[in-house]
Structure formats: structure tokens, C-alpha cells
Amino acid sequence: MKxxxxxxxxAVLAVVLVACGNEDSESASAKEEGDSKAEEKTTxxxxxxxxxxxxxxxxxxxHAMSGDHxxxxxxxxxxxxxxxxxxxxxxxxxxxxxxxxxKVMAAAKAKNLPVLSxxxxxxxxxxxxxxxxxxxxxxxxxPKYGWSEDELNDIVEIFRQSNTWDGKFYAMPFNKSxxxxxxxxxxxxxxxxxxxxxxxxxxxxxEKLTMEKDGKKVVxxxxxxxxxxxxxxxxxQAGGEYLDEESGEFKLNTPEGKEALxxxxxxxxxxxxxxxxxDGYMSGPFTRGDVALYIGSSAGIPYVAGxxxxxxxxxxxxxxxxxxxxxxxxxxxxxxxxNSATDEEKLAAWEFTKFLIxxxxxxxxxxxxxxxxxxxxxxxxxxxxxxxxxNPVYGVGEQQFDAGFYDPRVAGANELKxxxxxELDKVLxxxxxxxxxxxxxxxxxxxxxxx
Amino acid sequence: MNEKPTLTSTVKAxxxxxxxxxxxxxxxxxxxIKSFLMSLYTDYDYFNDVVNEYGFDNFVYIFQDPEFWLxxxxxxxxxxxxxxxxxxxxxxxxxLLNAKIKFKGLFRTIYFIPFVTSVVAISIVWRWIFHTDYGxxxxxxxxxxxxxxxxxxxxxxxxxxxxxxxxxxxxxxxxVIFLAGLQNINKQYYLAAQIDGASSWRRFLxxxxxxxxxxxxFISIVSIINSFKVFDEVFAxxxxxxxxxxxxxxxxxxxFENFYNNWEFGIASAAAYVLFIVIFIFTLIQLYIxxxxxxx
Numbered sequence: 014m015k016x017x018x019x020x021x022x023x024a025v026l027a028v029v030l031v032a033c034g035n036e037d038s039e040s041a042s043a044k045e046e047g048d049s050k051a052e053e054k055t056t057x058x059x060x061x062x063x064x065x066x067x068x069x070x071x072x073x074x075x076h077a078m079s080g081d082h083x084x085x086x087x088x089x090x091x092x093x094x095x096x097x098x099x100x101x102x103x104x105x106x107x108x109x110x111x112x113x114x115x116k117v118m119a120a121a122k123a124k125n126l127p128v129l130s131x132x133x134x135x136x137x138x139x140x141x142x143x144x145x146x147x148x149x150x151x152x153x154x155x156p157k158y159g160w161s162e163d164e165l166n167d168i169v170e171i172f173r174q175s176n177t178w179d180g181k182f183y184a185m186p187f188n189k190s191x192x193x194x195x196x197x198x199x200x201x202x203x204x205x206x207x208x209x210x211x212x213x214x215x216x217x218x219x220e221k222l223t224m225e226k227d228g229k230k231v232v233x234x235x236x237x238x239x240x241x242x243x244x245x246x247x248x249x250q251a252g253g254e255y256l257d258e259e260s261g262e263f264k265l266n267t268p269e270g271k272e273a274l275x276x277x278x279x280x281x282x283x284x285x286x287x288x289x290x291x292d293g294y295m296s297g298p299f300t301r302g303d304v305a306l307y308i309g310s311s312a313g314i315p316y317v318a319g320x321x322x323x324x325x326x327x328x329x330x331x332x333x334x335x336x337x338x339x340x341x342x343x344x345x346x347x348x349x350x351x352n353s354a355t356d357e358e359k360l361a362a363w364e365f366t367k368f369l370i371x372x373x374x375x376x377x378x379x380x381x382x383x384x385x386x387x388x389x390x391x392x393x394x395x396x397x398x399x400x401x402x403x404n405p406v407y408g409v410g411e412q413q414f415d416a417g418f419y420d421p422r423v424a425g426a427n428e429l430k431x432x433x434x435x436e437l438d439k440v441l442x443x444x445x446x447x448x449x450x451x452x453x454x455x456x457x458x459x460x461x462x463x464x
Numbered sequence: 465m466n467e468k469p470t471l472t473s474t475v476k477a478x479x480x481x482x483x484x485x486x487x488x489x490x491x492x493x494x495x496x497i498k499s500f501l502m503s504l505y506t507d508y509d510y511f512n513d514v515v516n517e518y519g520f521d522n523f524v525y526i527f528q529d530p531e532f533w534l535x536x537x538x539x540x541x542x543x544x545x546x547x548x549x550x551x552x553x554x555x556x557x558x559x560l561l562n563a564k565i566k567f568k569g570l571f572r573t574i575y576f577i578p579f580v581t582s583v584v585a586i587s588i589v590w591r592w593i594f595h596t597d598y599g600x601x602x603x604x605x606x607x608x609x610x611x612x613x614x615x616x617x618x619x620x621x622x623x624x625x626x627x628x629x630x631x632x633x634x635x636x637x638x639x640v641i642f643l644a645g646l647q648n649i650n651k652q653y654y655l656a657a658q659i660d661g662a663s664s665w666r667r668f669l670x671x672x673x674x675x676x677x678x679x680x681x682f683i684s685i686v687s688i689i690n691s692f693k694v695f696d697e698v699f700a701x702x703x704x705x706x707x708x709x710x711x712x713x714x715x716x717x718x719x720f721e722n723f724y725n726n727w728e729f730g731i732a733s734a735a736a737y738v739l740f741i742v743i744f745i746f747t748l749i750q751l752y753i754x755x756x757x758x759x760x
Contacts, residue, residue: 111704115724121511143511230597290617291595293703303597429727439709442619 016424020198028096029087030356035057042231043111048258061155064356071101072128072354072361074412077113077346078188079106081315083379087340093192093368100361110346114427121145121351128354134419135173135426137183141418141426149182160367168370175419176347184347185366188378191341191417192246192412193304200231200305209306212250212276215334215451218331219285222305234286240277242430243342247273248416256421256429263435263458266451273336274440274447281441288441300324310331310344311410314383319407323334330406332413339416345384376400432457505735510727522734530637532735534710536742538623543691544716545627546634546739551683554635558642559672572643579636587700590629591616616702619711626712630697634690638683647680677758685750692743695720715739 015350077088083106083233090102107113107126114136120126126145153159165173173188184338196208200222209215219233237243245255246343253269256262263269287304289295295307300320314330321328333341348369350362368374376391378384381402386392392411399406419424440450502508507517526532560573567759578586593600602612615625628648653671660668673680695716698706706713715735722731 109704118510118727122513145511150653169529290614291591291703431725435710440616442709444619444709 024275025400047434061157061159062151062356064142064360066099066357066360069099069101070357070361071103072358072365073103073105074348074362074365075105075107075113075117075127076111076325077107077131077222082188082312082382084265085378087118089098089369089374089378091366092374097364097366100364102361102365111202118390124353126351126353126360127361129348129366131352132349134184134422134426135348135424137176137347137349138178138424138426140182140424141178145352146183147352147354149185149350149357149363152360153182156452158360158363167372167385167390169345169389169392169414169419171348171414171419172387173421175343178422185370186382187341187346187369187380188312189345189346189387190384191343191413192308192333193311193330193341193406193409194332195299195307195313195328195330197299197305198329199304200226200302208336208358210332210336212336214284215306216276216280219280220308223285226302229302231302232285232287232304233306235299235304235309236281236286237295237307237309238279238287239287239434240288240308241434241441243344244273244342244437245332245418245420246342247277247336249340249342250333250334250335250338251276256423256426258421258423261423261462262457263429263433264461265458266455269385270451271447274437274451276336278440278447280441294343299328300326302326309386311383312345315408330409332409333416335416338368339413340418341413341416343385343417343419380404380407383407383410391430423462429458429461432461465492467533467547483616494616499736502729504728504735505733506729510729516672522730523738525731526735526738527687527731531710531713533717535715537715538694538712539694539714539716541623542627542630542694543688545623546691547632547684547687549630550634550638550687551614553678554638554683555642555680557647558639562643563637569652572640573601574641575669576636579632579640583633585635586627586698587697590625590701591703596627612693617708619707619709622702622707626694626697626701626707630694633697634687638687641679641683642676645676649675681754681758685747687744689743692739692746716756 048300072162074090076083076086080443083104085406087104090104094101100126103173107116110131110133113131113304117130117136119134121143137146153165164425168186169189172189172266176182176184178187194208201208201218202216204221204224206218206221207214209218215234222231222233224231241338248255248265248270251269251273253273254264255266277286281288287298292298292423294313295304295309296313296314296316297320298304299307301324311330317328348366350366351358354362365377369378370387372390375386375388376397379386379391380397383406386397391397420430423429436445436450436457439445439449439453445453503522504518504520505515506513506519511675511741557575560755561568561575564570569603592598596602596612596617599615601615602610605613613621649672654667657667659672693716694714698712698714698717699720702708702712706717716739719732719739720733722728722735
């Protein structure tokens with residue numbers, strides 16, 4: 014018996030040791046291979062990027078898409094893989110955006126990054142500071158694999174801007190969304206209201222639409238829980254600014270910021286507006302008929318359309334009501350390629366990126382998800398125009414391109430937005446006054462920005 | 465059996481212990497040492513793993529951080545809210561289950577289910593129960609004319625909601641331990657007391673409570689330690705946020721947020737060490753009291 018135990022133990026130990034040893038030697042040989050390849054490349058790098066893919070390359074794309082969004086992405090990826098001889102793209106779902114961000118950071122530390130990933134602009138700033146991302150400019154300009162001037166300019170300008178750091182491209186726009194206003198047609202009609210287009214009209218509509226209906230409490234205006242996280246929208250509409258990217262100065266604690274917070278908070282305190290609260294997202298209460306209007310991401314369209322069909326809610330969407338100015342933030346992520354990849358992998362990733370946002374695919378993607386097409390040609394394409402005619406809500410987002418702006422891209426922007434949102438939440442929950450909230454937000458922001 | 469240790473027997477013992485030692489070393493001992501070192505990193509380059517400066521700045525920072533003190537306060541409220549009530553309820557249920565009732569096995573299983581179910585699944589159900597407009601709890605309260613309470617979105621109710629969920633979740637484990645303790649009490653005592661004419665309440669007070677004291681003591685230590693470490697329940701119940709306006713932020717959540725969301729590894733590690741010391745002190749106090757009050 015004793016001997017048997019010893020034998021078993023020895024066997025287990027041996028397996029463990031062998032397994033560990035193997036891994037080491039494998040990764041070491043892989044590294045050597047990579048090194049020798051890199052040497053080869055430098056010698057033949059005479060024209061363009063000079064990389065050729067002549068053997069199978071498999072690359073991983075880390076993303077945070079789920080539901081219909083994920084299905085659409087999988088379809089485009091399958092199409093791409095089918096069109097390629099040597100390149101295979103493997104989609105890896107990393108959960109939510111927060112999870113994705115955490116996993117990328119952990120992978121960066123473990124020197125185990127994927128070849129490409131979705132990333133917000135402020136993440137990329139952080140990656141840039143740590144030299145993790147690939148400069149895509151040589152790929153864009155490459156005579157063989159790149160884009161012509163026209164093709165590059167076909168990318169919607171604001172998205173080109175938001176992906177440029179010091180004149181260089183470090184990512185390409187992928188799933189870009191904007192805020193739109195969903196509304197319940199029947200409720201508006203019954204109240205004899207037009208779709209609100211200004212803050213004043215929005216306030217009036219919210220008041221009128223807050224009502225008792227068939228024993229159900231209806232609140233006029235719905236706001237996402239992230240309203241304080243994306244408060245820049247309201248500040249910009251009030252004519253102000255959230256954060257100056259150039260000077261790194263936080264500007265919420267200004268008359269404009271105060272006006273914006275008073276406007277939003279006033280509606281919530283008066284009970285004519287509410288946040289999604291325990292429902293997570295406003296699409297739930299909206300499709301149950303608990304709110305009449307709601308301001309949310311255009312990427313929420315499929316999440317409204319499906320349940321609305323079941324509950325029989327008659328709905329549509331419109332551009333955001335304007336304050337002093339019309340303003341809407343462009344949210345959503347970009348595709349970025351990491352430095353740690355080999356030249357072949359980078360090229361493969363570039364090929365995939367081009368495919369992902371070509372005219373046909375960006376239009377397909379937009380029609381399935383509510384994100385915006387990122388190319389002018391896609392916006393004008395027959396398929397898209399026809400689709401919009403049949404489904405007008407999908408065309409709302411692009412009507413706001415001129416009013417669009419993007420989030421500040423300073424490093425630590427995420428931490429900053431969270432800290433500010435925490436203080437503004439206290440105001441909306443009635444725990445602090447508008448003045449106290451703005452001051453606390455300023456203090457928290459200065460603390461993070463080191464001002 | 466009392467052989468003198470020889471070289472062979474020591475080596476043999478070590479070999480037997482090795483698998484456990486390796487696992488404990490890699491997953492327990494190493495992280496404890498590493499996080500202590502990390503709490504001293506004051507200037508740290510995460511990606512290249514270069515520490516430019518060591519010091520106690522992180523500890524100074526957390527002691528001056530109102531967020532940290534708020535988290536500590538919330539955690540202590542949570543511990544005080546959960547542990548005594550949980551022990552009282554589970555003891556009562558355990559005594560009932562120990563009595564001669566029908567379907568004893570079934571009830572024992574039912575009460576144990578929350579303990580083996582994942583926190584996330586439980587939280588999803590409770591989020592529905594707590595829902596302001598459509599929740600079961602507000603529906604019942606409504607029958608008694610109580611107007612709907614915003615359990616999860618009102619900062620004053622967030623902590624009570626969390627406490628209710630946690631008590632419910634912890635019952636099963638405590639009940640099982642109590643049942644084991646109850647079954648260890650010799651029936652003779654009860655019979656003797658009955659002959660002496662002691663009422664059931666007196667029997668409970670003078671036989672069950674003292675003879676169960678070592679079990680109660682064990683449960684209270686385990687519950688307090690676990691309650692100080694509360695995190696999953698917060699994260700799942702409030703959908704990844706520590707309650708409305710951070711009203712249910714606990715120390716472990718503070719550690720999590722600094723580590724994963726803010727990438728402040730030093731601060732997170734320092735907070736983890738402070739938590740460790742707090743739990744350690746509480747356990748020492750309990751052991752001290754236990755020595756004098758617990759009957760074995």
C-alpha cells in the first residue's frame with residue numbers, strides 16, 4: 014500500500030515537473046524563432062513595410078461585444094477568414110469593457126498581449142505612454158497594403174481625428190456610437206406633443222409625460238445610469254467643456270457646468286426624470302412603457318427593438334435636444350494593434366482591420382448593431398440608404414456628425430470620469446447640492462490630474 | 465509510533481507534504497509576501513516591473529483618504545449587522561431542524577442550498593426581489609400599506625439590502641455546523657433536567673447554550689472574518705458598483721477598485737494589509753474572550 018502511494022506520488026510529481034519544463038522550453042524556442050525572424054525582416058525592409066505573409070498566421074482579436082453585436086462581428090470575421098489563404102482571425106470575448114481593459118493590462122504585464130483589441134481612446138493614450146501599440150501610419154501609407162488618399166479621407170473625419178496622436182494613427186475606428194433620444198410615439202401623441210428639440214421643450218415634455226397610465230407610473234424622461242459618467246454631453250450642450258485635452262484642465266465647475274447639472278438634477282429631483290437604477294439599462298423600462306423618452310446610446314437600438322416588438326411599444330428615435338448648442342459625444346471603441354506582435358501578425362491584423370471597416374462591412378455592422386458606419390462611402394451606399402428608409406432610427410446617429418465631439422484622451426481619463434461621476438451621483442441622489450457636487454468633482458479631478 | 469526522526473523519515477515526510485506545500489506556497493504564501501512588498505512600492509513602473517522607490521507613503525495615503533475610512537465604517541456596520549443576527553437565526557433554525565419534525569432531510573437541504581449556490585445567481589434573484597416597482601419584497605410590504613422602498617437605488621437602504629442578502633446566504637453553513645454541535649450534546653442532560661422539572665426555555669439556556677458555546681465561538685470567528693472580507697455580494701448585487709453613491713463600499717471593494725480600476729497597486733496592497741491587521745486584532749480579542757467564556 015505504502016509503495017503504491019509513493020509510486021503514485023512520484024508519478025504525479027514527474028508529470029508536474031515535465032509539464033513545467035516543457036512550457037519553458039517551448040516558449041524559449043518560440044522566442045528564438047521570433048528573434049531570428051525579426052532579423053530577417055530588417056534586412057529586406059527596403060520598400061514600404063516589406064512584410065510578406067507566406068505561411069499561416071493566426072491572430073487573436075479581443076473584444077467586448079455580446080448578443081447581436083457579437084453575432085454581427087462573428088459574421089464579418091468568418092467572411093474575412095474565408096477570403097484569406099493564410100490569415101485566421103480568432104475572436105476572443107473578454108466580457109465587459111471593464112474586463113477587457115483589465116485583461117489587456119494584465120496581459121501587457123505578462124507579455125502575453127493579443128495581436129489586436131478593441132480600445133477606447135483614453136486607453137490608447139495609456140498604452141502609448143507605455144509603448145504598447147503599433148504606429149499604423151506606415152501601414153496606411155504603404156503602397157501595397159495601404160490606403161490611397163481618397164480611401165483614407167473616406168473615414169469620417171471626427172473618427173480620424175480621435176485616432177490620431179501627434180499626427181500618427183494608432184488605431185482605426187470600429188464601433189462608434191452616439192447618443193440619441195428614443196421616444197414612445199403613442200405617449201407623445203396622446204399628450205399632443207412634438208418630439209422635443211431644445212432643452213426647454215425637453216423639460217416641458219418630461220413634465221407632461223410624467224403621468225399615471227393604466228395604473229402604471231410613467232416617468233417622462235429616462236437617463237442611463239452612466240449619465241454622470243458621460244456628463245460631458247450636457248456640459249457641451251450648455252456651451253461649456255468637460256476637460257480641455259490640450260491643457261489638461263478640468264472645466265466642469267463653471268457656470269455652464271452648473272447650468273447643465275442644475276438642468277438634469279432639477280428634472281430628477283422633481284420626479285420628471287429617472288435613471289435606469291436597478292434595471293441596469295434604460296432599454297428595459299422604456300420597452301415596458303415605464304418611461305416616455307430616453308436618452309441613450311445608438312448601440313442600444315437592437316436592445317430596444319427586440320423587446321419593444323414583444324411588448325408592443327410603438328417607438329422611434331430622434332437627435333438629442335439642443336441646449337445653447339447641439340452636442341453629442343461619440344463613444345465606442347477602436348481597433349488597435351499591439352507592438353508585441355510579429356511583423357506578419359501585425360500585417361495580418363492590418364488586413365483584418367481594413368476588411369472590418371470597409372464600405373460594405375461597416376454598413377452591415379451598423380445595420381445590425383446601431384453603431385455608426387465609419388465611412389462616408391458607406392453612409393451613401395445604396396444598401397445603407399435603403400436600410401435607413403426601412404429602419405429610420407438607424408439613420409438618426411449620423412445626422413449629428415457635425416455636433417459630435419469625443420471624450421478627453423488624457424491618461425487616467427477613466428479614473429477621472431469615475432471619480433467625477435461618483436460626486437455627481439451624490440447630487441442626483443439628493444445627498445449633496447449642485448454646488449457641493451461641482452466643488453467635490455473639481456477637487457477629485459484636480460487630485461487625479463495632479464493640478 | 466513515537467519513532468525518533470531520522471533523515472529518511474524526514475525526507476519521506478517532506479515528500480508527502482510537498483504537493484500541499486507547493487500549492488500553499490505558490491497560491492498563499494507567495495502572494496501574502498508579495499502584496500506586503502507591493503504595499504511599500506511608492507514609485508512603480510507596472511509594465512516593466514521596476515520599483516523606483518520604497519516607502520510608507522501608501523499607508524499614509526490611505527489613512528488620510530476619507531474613502532478608506534468610509535469603506536472601513538461600512539464594513540464594520542456590515543459585520544455588526546450580519547454576524548449576530550445570522551447566528552441567532554441559524555441557531556433557532558438548527559434547533560427546529562434537530563427536533564422531531566417531518567421531512568427533516570428535505571428542510572436541511574433547502575436551508576443549505578443558498579450556501580452552495582453561486583453568489584452571482586443569488587444576487588440576480590435578489591435584485592429582482594429588491595426591485596422597486598416589480599419586486600417581491602415591495603409587493604409584500606405593499607400588502608401592509610408600506611409604500612415602495614428603493615432597496616437598491618436609495619443610499620440609505622443599500623446597506624440593509626446587502627445585510628439581508630448576506631444573512632440569508634450565510635444561514636445554511638451556520639445551520640449545518642450548529643446541527644453538528646447540537647447532536648454532540650448528550651441526551652442524558654436533557655432527560656435529567658426534565659426529571660428535575662426544568663422548562664424547555666431553561667433547558668435551552670442552561671444546557672444547550674453552554675454546551676454549544678464552542679460551536680458558537682467557532683461560527684462567530686468564521687463569520688466575522690468572512691464578513692470583513694465581503695466583496696462578491698456587493699459587486700453582484702449592485703451590478704459592479706458599490707451601491708448608489710458608493711453607499712455600500714466595503715474595504716475589499718476599495719482594494720479592488722484601487723487595484724483593477726485605478727491601477728494603484730501600492731495603495732490596494734496597503735489597504736489589504738490594514739484589513740489583515742484589523743481582522744487579526746478582532747480574532748485575538750475573540751480568542752481572549754473565548755478562553756474565559758467558552759466551555760469545552
